[in-house]
Amino acid sequence: MRTISLKTNQHRLIANLRHAFTPRSMLGELLQNARRAKAKRIDVTVDGDTLTVSDNGCGIADLQTLIFIAESGWDEPTKSRENAFGLGVLSTLYFARTLSVHSGEQAFAAETAAIINGDDITVHAKPPRIGTQIRLSGVQSPDPAKRLRVWVAKELQRLCKAFPVPVFCNGAEIARPFADKTLPWRKTKMGKVLIDLKASPHQWRAFLQGLPIGVKESYNDHGWHQTVLLPDGTLAKLPDRQHLLNEEQDKRRIQAAVNTAYREVLMEAKASLSPEAFITQHARHCLDSRNADLLNDVPFASLNWFRDWDDEPAGFRHDWNRCYRDGLVSRKEIEARGVWRMAASDDERDTFAAQVYLQAAQAFVLEEERLAHGHWLHDAAKTVELPRIQVRHGAIRHRSHAVGLEDAVELVLVDSLHVGMQGLPEYVVDAIRHHDVLYLTTQANAPTQLVSDYIFNEAYEEAAEDNDADRIRTFIAIACEDSPAKVLTALLPYSLRYAGQSKLANAKVQLRFDNEGKLIWVD
Template identity: 55%
Template sequence: MRAIFKEPYMHTIHLQTNQHQLIANLRHAFNQRSMLGELLQNARRAQASEIRITVDQSSLAIHDNGGGIADLQSLIFIAESGWDEPLRSNENAFGMGALSTLYFAEHLSVHSRGAMFNARTADILAGAPIAVVPTNAYLQGTVIRLDGIQPPHPSDRLHDWVAWELKRLCEAFPVPVWLNGTEIPRPLASASLDWRQTSMGKILIDLTGARTQWRCFLQGLPIETGANHSLHQVVLLPDDTLAKLPDRQHLLNETQDCRRIQAAVDQAYRQALMDKKAALAESEFVEHYAHVCLQSSNADLLNDLSFVPRGWFRDWQQEPAGFRHYWERREAEGVVSRTVLQELGVWQIDADRCDGLTAEVYLEAAQAFLLEASGLDNGHWVHSLVRAIRPEQVRVDADAVLHRDASPWLADGEVELALVGTLQVRLEGESGYAVPAIRKDGTLYLTARASDATRLVSDYVFEDRYEENREDEDAKTLRTFIAVGCSSAPDRVFDALLPDVLRYSAQPKLAGATVRLIFDATGKLQAVTA
């Protein structure tokens, strides 16, 4: 049996909408946080000068003194705005925000001008007819009341949740807001703030914070972007910036807008630094803002100033020569003038980390300026003063070796120990400086007064873990080595080598005993007799 095919006939199709499914799916486009923002936005757009919110256990009422709503139908007209054309054009206004309330409350009542309605939200969402009735009293503004409302988390009290959200929402909101009679703080709405006008709106610069850490507000409410890292720079976007609909908590063109915002923040940040530079003495600006200039890619602002921070150079008192613990990094305070640096010179070490210890010891002894700052502009004058020093330029003058150990079992197994009576370091043709210890060509030279030589052994960080016990062991090894080398008689040598367990711990089996130790010709223990 063959299938019978009918000849196609001409017909038309048109866009159709499953209205009930669309309304049901819109639930996922809103949340309670955006609901509060929509209610505040309605009042602001209605030109309200104050907004009063009342909350009890399960209801919320918001009363504004704005111009009111001419037609209450506009509140529940999906995808249709009740705002006038200028406002729709200036702010891309979309609807009047009441739709978001329908998913989070059981009843909605609205009273504006001389009319009101009161209905179950389920009936409104189902498209049931809602009666709008006239009222005897003409109300200034609008009152919207939600009953049967719950916070996002059942364990939260409605009042506490609303208070927390209003604190976040109202930070830059232009209209005063009260919650149960208490005004909500609006720190970014203060008229005393120094906003800077840019191509991406008004920006409030905080020079103590990074220029790449900013947050945005659109039409008075916070907008979430990928750049919301902290509380530093604040951006009030132009009112016509496009936000995602229907829940306007994100930018529509975030990738492009974020680049434009960052460029505007960078410009405002630089201008703020330039204003500080013009207002302060050179030394003050350098002391307070040099670090900010380096961290914000504005290092060139320092090029024409005759001071630099003391923190650009090694602080020998706080950080002596040797391996440095990164968690102890401290910068010196104050500034140093160009004249002083020209007289005394600026140094940089031309060597890797380990070999550079020789040069560090010399520079510390000479109390020289060792430049350690990074990020300086190539045009800064300090570069012209820098002299390079290499470890092989440092001469070590030591008298006869008193004691030597080729395998001291230190954290750095490649270092040997040599005890000398006196030790000096110098550059060729220059006078020397006395030092207690120096590491050169794989040998750690020590004198009897070397008390902190572990800095010349290791940084004691292995696999990002600080080996404090290992440093203590090395310090003990060095003290023992020095004590042995300085001892002239066998009993003093043995006393220096005596372990703590025998020196400080009671051993009952040795009470009253006299022990005789016999060593061979090489100094190796041969016998122990009573």
């Protein structure tokens, strides 16, 4: 009978682990070792291609543990609490030519290739020092565009944001904004959470044992985010510990913890602020974070929840015209004046007459869709019933189907124009689109927003809107004139009216039109 057992090709295994580490993970592991040694300060220096990390921790009792794969030299409480596995210094061997270590009264120096090969390394006595110094020579910057010194400094800035031990790079202290214990951290099931209401609760960064952990997060342009310090015992994926072992599950748990903490901060703000201040400062935060129910009993509303008739008059709308509106309005005023919401319609143009009416009335039109069920605005808002809109006009002065606008509407110039809603006051207006007719008065100027959005092939065509504006103004000018000469003047293009034409200098031209007003002869 023959037996077999698990065997390991040690040299090939160690050689292939090269692909499991990166220079980033190497630098993080060196910092982590110093922290576990209870260092009070870590100094990183870069001189050419030599990287040195020195600390004032407890030192290494047996240098063999430093290059003992999968055998951590830390005490049992540390191994149990932080899942220390004994792969840290291994990561340095793949990115340097030589490794030198001096801890306490012992030291060694060797080619990294010899260490990987398993050669015997001589440990020799050296004058005692406090803590440990690890020196790597022959290190190359992973970014060809940056010198090693620059790359290390920038990487330390990323790594040390929540690192609990002061770190210096070539004598300059690295900022550690989230290492401040006086910050208002909140204890959760997933560690401590620091909330920044300027950021969405879905924009967060996680740190494990002081170093960033690679859970996928989202960021905003300002760099605002929530900060999560995970429990030390959270499992990281070996060997480089750059990602959580149970990433998808832990990500959901982290998100739940952040959501809870975010809501707590909003509730505390609501309890400490006046209703006006809470709406002003935190209405957007509540809506963006699905905490809109916190607004339900606040007797104020943000003006931003309603249509701004100054920036977006009745008609087609463009996103780039929308601006955040500052200011509040009280529930008492809204209920006294009334608040409306537009009825749903398959064709937005069918709502234009109602929009003109509401604009003329300067009515509150609720457009914020994220308000929670139970908010008092839902009960106060009345839906505009489109058939109730009534358009009344005076004598028709001129009408035309053949103006050539981007949307096929008939233009009708009238002496006066009113719009109303059954049972409610009517208002004088300058222009209104009712179905496919655009009624205008002489004060209407060029309400192109009632004609088209001028979006063609997903691009806004400003020239098309300008052309329509000219056509509408020309139509009004023609309608207001009785003299054929003045009508013709209104029809002349800009190039004939205002730009010099040398070949027409001092010319007199006669035109003849038929009984339908069509040009038949020029002399």
